Every structure is written in structure tokens, then in C-alpha cells.
Amino acid sequence: MSRDYTRRDVLEIGARAVAMAGLGGFGTLLAVKAHAGDAWWIDPDKCINSRLGTAGAETCQSCATECVLTLSAIRAVNEFSKCGRCYVCPAYFDIHSAAGPDGLPSKKLCPRDAIERLPIGWIDPEDPANNFYEYVIDEALCNGCGLCVMGCKEPAGLGSVRLEVNHDVCLDCNRCSISTACPEDAYARLST
């Protein structure tokens, strides 16, 4: 491999990484902006399921249980620019479950089977560690229980999964019942 070729390679990889990183964090604001005016919003730096510095805390499920809708208006989203594409994702797997024949955890973490594990590119069937995966959350199934958010939180994961209000279904109640129940003051009204 010549020096020129490898240098170019590295620079392309670096540029891609920078471009990806630049996209991170805009998803929430864009979603809120699509609904101009006031809107309910979850502050990921306050929600105990995503806030740093609370490793080992119990998952808060109030977003799933307190919404007035049958299927909560809260859902989990995976911010791909932050995701490590790990083959053992602690948001997807119950990493404490016994290992299966392939050496991977035998149980999934999501109680609603709302997360899909999609291989990226060609798959090495002999060596599960040799593969990348994309984890896609089905918002029609997710009820925002937060288990996967807690599983992915730093340092266990990379903090790429967080809870968001699905403004397409949220009724925008005057006094959101989740905001009343939220033990962390993470559920707030955001002016756009």
C-alpha cells in the first residue's frame, strides 16, 4: 500500500467522522421546531435514564406509564452519529442473561421487542465479533420505558439512545401528566 493511498484513505475516514459528529444533537431540536410554538421536551441531561453520573441507578419508567395515551407519546430514538455499532449492544441485549451458543447474551432487553438489530454490510458468520450492527427502534412498538436508554448510557454504552416526545401523536396536554410525575424535573415546556 503506497503512502499516498493510505493518507488519502485516512483523511476520507476522518472527514466522514467529522461530518457524522456534526449532525449529532440536532434531531431533538428539529423535531420540536417542526411544531412551532410551545412543546413538551425531555432534557436528556436531566432525565435519570440518560443523565451522566448516575451509573447503577434504577430505570425510571414514568414516561411509559404516566402518559394519557394508551401507547405513550414518548419513544426512544437512537442517534446514529453517536452509536458505536457494537455487536454486543447493552441497549439491545440483556447483557446479564446467560450466553447462548454463539457466545452472545441469550435475551433481549426491550420488553416490547421494538429494537431491530440490522447487520451492516457483509456478515462474517464464523465470528460474531467481526460484524457491525445498526440498531433501529420501531416507534410503533416503543412505549418509552427507558430500559434501552439506561442500557446505553455512559459508561456502559455511548449514550446514543435517548427518550423523545413523538410530536406526531402527543396531544400537547396543557398540563402533561408525565411532567407532573417526572422525578427529575426533566420534562419541560420548550418555546421554539
Next chain:
Amino acid sequence: MKYRRARRIGHSRGGEWGFRDALRAVARDGEGRWLLVGDEQVVVFTSDGEPVRRWATERPGWAAAVDAEGRIWVGEEGRIEVFSPRGRLEDGWQDELFARVTALAVTGDEIFAADVGSRWIHRFDRDRRLLNHLGDRHRKGGFHLPNGVLDFALDVDGTVVVANPGMHRVERYAPDGDLLDRFGAFGQHDPAAFPGCCNPTNLALGPASEVVVSEKAGPRVKVYDRAGGLLAIVAAGADFDPDCKNMDLAVDASGSIGVVDTVGRQVVVFDRVAGPEPAAARGAPG
């Protein structure tokens, strides 16, 4: 093989010689002094932990290595800086190959720099001519580094031992990039295996080429023999804050292990002591 928690090196966060935002790397020099790298500074302590000197780096430091002349090489974002033993800047090496240099090794003939942008280790001669990369032949395009850190150590036989956390492995390479050997597998319950999404995060070698690794979530330090047999669990559980991650390591000739406590921003030192092998260390590697 047994270890005892012996002392802490470095001042607490608010202390005069402390690290305000981040302590990221540790190294020992030929005199047994501790070099602590983080924020935008290098801080030197005696082997007993007395502060000696400190100096500023141009950018936040991520790695440190000491060459045979006692010069201190610091890996940064986009740059490597080389300082005299007293901290005078001798050289600033900027290269488009460096996105973030998180581990370094310098021999009489060669320089190895671990870069998280490419996910490769770059190997140069001392005139800074690129010789080759390590990790570029991985089918994943490089080492798999969800934690944003690539760590390695040079063994006495010239081979390069690398932590590949996204594959739960320790890999041994020839300097030209040929993969020679590897050990490790995912396992949440077997102490010899590597848990979570991506471990081990950091790696160093002991005086008899033992492989010392650190893990995140929960933070743990372990020692393996060259073939991957678990020799000791040095630290776990209450030894570190559960949010510690990417805990860099430095091992001296007596086998004492310095571990970066990334939350407390100090180095915790574990001395090797004579005694029976701990029961947990007798398991087979995962």
C-alpha cells in the same frame, strides 16, 4: 499473583497540582517519576507522589511516552509534542494522519502512534517516514473503538499488543501489521472474559510481558499471561467510581500498576505483593 492498593498519585481536582477537567493518561519515566497528562498540561510527580514540575501542552493531552533520552512525547488532537525532561518544548509534530493520538511508543528506531480517527496504529521511523499501519487489514476497517480511545503497548520482542474493545479482544501484531495472536471474548459473568459493549479499553505490559488491562462499566483492572490466562484481578467494584472509563495504565519494573481514576482525576497505584493466587483468577480465559 496478588496486588495491594498502595497510594494515590496526584492532587484532587481542586488541588494546586490537580486536573480541572480531565486526567487522561499516565506514564513512568526512567527515574520512576509519574507523568500525568490531561487538561492542557503535563504534571510530574516523584515515585512517592511529591509534585516536581508541570508545563502546558498546546492542546488537551491524551497519551504520554518517554524515550531513551528521557524526552516526553505527548499525544494530542492532531499533533504530537515532544518535551525535554524538564518540560521545554523541543518539537511539535503536526500530521494529517493524527486525528487524536491516544497512545504512543518510541524506540531507538521507531515511533508508534495510535490514532482514533483512522482506528489504526501508525508506525514511523525516527525521521517520521510512515512505514506501515497496524489494524488496517481488519475487516472492520480498523480497530473497533466505541470508547474513542485506542491503546497498545510494545513488548520486549518487538511485537505490539493492542486492546480491541469493540471485539472484546487483545491482539498481538508483528510491527509490519501481521496479526500473530489474540485472546478474549465477550462474557458478563466469567471474570476472565470482557463484559459490556466494549472492553478492555486500555492496556499495558508488565515486566514479564503480562498483559494488564482496564475495563469500564464496572471499572476493573486485570492481569493475563501472554496466552490469555487470567492471572489476577487487581481492582474492581469499590476501588473506583462506577463512572470511571478509559482508565489508562502504567506498569513499572516491580510490577506496580498505576491506574488513572478518571473521576477522581488521580492515579491509583497497586503494588504487587507475595501471596496466594485469588480464587477468581483461576478460571480459564473466556
